[in-house]
Amino acid sequence: MRTQEARRRIALEAARLISENGLRDYRQAKEKAAARLGIFDETCLPKNAEIEDALREHQRLFRAEDQPRTLRERRETAREAMRFFARFEPRLVGAVLDGTADEHSAVCLHLYTDQPNAVIGLLQERHIAYDEQSRRVRLDRDTARDYPVLRFNAGEAPIDLTVLPYDVLRQAPLDRVSEKPMRRATLAMVEALLEEQ
Structure with missing residues (x-):
């Protein structure tokens, strides 16, 4: 019973840290929350x-x-970004899709191409300043690989692009929360979400 109560308290404090401070790493959020609450049992x-x-x-x-207004704005930005990157078969993932987006949330898109430099070329051609990093993506329980990530701002909304090979389009990477195949949305699905909203 005490463990359940402690888990609940940590989860609520982690949620507050995520919402108010923009912390996006769930592991870091729960460890920080546990430390703030003085709970050190793993x-x-x-x-x-x-x-x-x-x-x-x-x-x-x-x-x-x-939050609902911010979510709508992020989804509208996602729609525009997906139109812009249409040739790369974009898929929306993350907080903007699942409905938990706030002012700290990036619009996270997966782009699919066997030529990652084509995405970079498009950004450069349009004079869009970006940061380049890499991200480890779990394709299944046994396979994880690093892929390029490009980040830039569209107005006030951060855009986060993970560039994946085209053959991964049919295989959703594993979600970091559920460890099940990640929920993804096409442009048509995002437009339907905006209609519902």
Whole structure:
């Protein structure tokens, strides 16, 4: 019973840190939350799914007025970015798709091409300043690889592009929260979400 109570407290505090401070690494959020609460038992750390549930609850209670507006704005930005990158078969992933986006959230897109330099070339051609990094993506339980990530701002919204090979288009990477195939949305699906909203 005490472990359950501690997990719940950590999940709620981690959700607050994510929502208010823009912390996006769930592991870091729960460790920081546990330290703030003085709970040092590893068995009390909540699962990522528990933190995501707590985040939705936090937003419903404390961000009910501004979070839906911010989510809509991020989805509109996603729609425009997906149109811009249409030739790379973009898929929306992450907080903007699942509905937990806030003012700290980036519009995260997966782009598919066997020529990553074509994405860079498009950004350079349009004089869009970007940062280049890499990200480890788990394709399945046994396979993880590093792929290029390009980041830039579109107005106030950060855009995060993970450039994946074309043959991965049919195989969704594993979600860091659920460890199941990642939920992804095409442009048509994003437009449908905006219609619903």
